[in-house]
Amino acid sequence: MKNLDSVFAAYMIGWAVYFIFYLTVAKRTSDLRADVERLKNSLSRK
């Protein structure tokens, strides 16, 4: 099983990069959704 650690590292680091990116997009989307709701409420009050 020569180089198993390298193969494991490549897949783990690669998928970590993709997953972290997806999480940041999901977090930014949820923050912006809250902002949209807040602004819509402010607009309806005016």
Add this chain to the structure above:
Amino acid sequence: MAKRVVFAAISFLLVAVAGYAAFYVAPTERTMGLIQRIFYFHVSSAWAGMDVLIACFVANLLYVWKRDSKYDALGVACAEVGLVFMTVVLITGPIWGHPVWGIWWTWDARLTSTFVLWLLYVSYLLLRTLVEEPERRALLSSLFGIFAFVDVPLVWFSIRWWRTQHPAPVFMGGPNSGLADPTMKKVFYFCVLVMHVFALFLVLERYALEKMKHEIDILKRELEVA
């Protein structure tokens, strides 16, 4: 919302199946051994990343032509996702290269042009943070995106035009290039398809985020007027 959840579930399921195929279905390569399995992840990420950057170029051209904010949103979504894919390519490549070549990195045509491509799209995203006015930001970044795209064909053709340390191309690389084993071929093309589906999923998610930013800009302007 339900469609997005279903697409997310399909994308992640396909990714898991591709991982299984790369480890358990594809046979072990005779010369390189286990380390060759990085190829299924590295090359499929590179192809999907390049295609996302082609979509970015088309969106940039369409914005310059039509001045419609949806093309700006698509351009930035593709640039960010393309950059993430190229980051994975630049990480997994040296992990494969170290045991095979004995070095992590060399400044050959393919590796250097890929690194330059990565720097160009980092600059594209940085440029967007420097310009406040939305229309000006969209136009400047679209023009820069068109310029940055010049490096994409250079990356693709670098291993065809020059003799490099990087292995020969898998596709359209002459009679001795590519995968000889039919199972390896099937697994490879399946991984390429899966990475394209995953890239499309990420682009759509990022595009929805950018559209929401535009909606906030409009709401803020309406609030100022009211």
